[in-house]
Amino acid sequence: MSLLTELVAGALTDAEARRVDLPLSAVERLAAEAPAPLDALDFLRPADKVKIIAEVKRSSPSRGRLADIPDPAALAASYEVGGASAISVLTEERRFLGSLQDLRDVRDAVSLPVLRKDFIAEPYQVFEARAAGADLVLLIVAALEQKQLAELFALVSELGMTALVETHSADEVERALDIGAQLVGVNARDLATFELDQELFGRLADGIPGSVIRVAESAVKTAADVAHYRRAGADVVLVGEALVTGDPVARLEEFRNA
Numbered sequence: 001m002s003l004l005t006e007l008v009a010g011a012l013t014d015a016e017a018r019r020v021d022l023p024l025s026a027v028e029r030l031a032a033e034a035p036a037p038l039d040a041l042d043f044l045r046p047a048d049k050v051k052i053i054a055e056v057k058r059s060s061p062s063r064g065r066l067a068d069i070p071d072p073a074a075l076a077a078s079y080e081v082g083g084a085s086a087i088s089v090l091t092e093e094r095r096f097l098g099s100l101q102d103l104r105d106v107r108d109a110v111s112l113p114v115l116r117k118d119f120i121a122e123p124y125q126v127f128e129a130r131a132a133g134a135d136l137v138l139l140i141v142a143a144l145e146q147k148q149l150a151e152l153f154a155l156v157s158e159l160g161m162t163a164l165v166e167t168h169s170a171d172e173v174e175r176a177l178d179i180g181a182q183l184v185g186v187n188a189r190d191l192a193t194f195e196l197d198q199e200l201f202g203r204l205a206d207g208i209p210g211s212v213i214r215v216a217e218s219a220v221k222t223a224a225d226v227a228h229y230r231r232a233g234a235d236v237v238l239v240g241e242a243l244v245t246g247d248p249v250a251r252l253e254e255f256r257n258a
């Protein structure tokens with residue numbers, strides 16, 4: 001079983017367990033009652049300076065434990081002070097040690113759009129994201145059949161949220177564009193081998209029209225890495241490890257001025 005398949009299966013098992021206490025009808029109701037989502041596309045629109053999605057990331061399969069993050073809300077608030085344009089919260093529990101409670105806490109602490117970063121494969125998880133206050137939901141093309149991707153994308157949009165559609169090849173970029181994605185990510189990390197390829201963004205960016213917001217994900221350690229992605233056409237960079245292992249405000253300022 002590939003790591004991605006394992007991560008999706010684990011996320012679905014955990015969602016199934018939550019569903020025992022909170023059935024679909026209840027989570028749908030909570031989603032409908034949640035305050036309206038922010039327009040993430042507006043916050044991430046291309047500008048003179050690169051926009052940053054700053055990630056709350058405790059641990060990862062490739063790097064193990066990164067940071068304890070006892071107070072995700074405080075970390076997210078410091079990201080906002082540092083000038084982030086959106087906050088990504090890893091809610092996957094098994095390998096990233098995140099939770100939906102982290103997302104709720106972050107939602108209450110910032111006035112920026114919040115992304116649910118998880119291994120989403122079922123509508124229940126999308127309703128959960130909205131009920132917890134998410135404005136954005138990650139959809140990983142490699143984890144989904146095209147029909148499933150299109151249906152989840154339609155649901156995310158119907159609930160007023162924005163999908164960050166993540167790709168790792170030209171074929172996946174085409175699939176993202178086919179469903180009408182307005183926010184397309186290129187992840188430098190091969191989710192099967194963990195290999196990082198910072199050049200991948202540049203190779204795929206040309207296939208993404210200028211009307212679509214282009215997000216370079218992973219492998220940003222320094223301002224030079226941000227500048228590299230910027231030159232290759234990134235409107236937005238998504239950064240995790242470098243922010244949770246250093247001074248987030250100082251690093252965000254460096255990265256924004258790259």
Ligand SMILES: O=C(O)c1ccccc1NCC(=O)[C@H](O)[C@H](O)COP(=O)(O)O
Pocket residue numbers: 003055057060061062063187189191194217218219220238239240241242
């Ligand atoms: O980070 C991992 O090891 C990982 C493994 C398998 C699936 C996803 C994984 N990470 C999710 C991400 O894409 C990153 O958290 C995100 O792009 C930030 O990356 P970084 O700045 O390199 O921490």
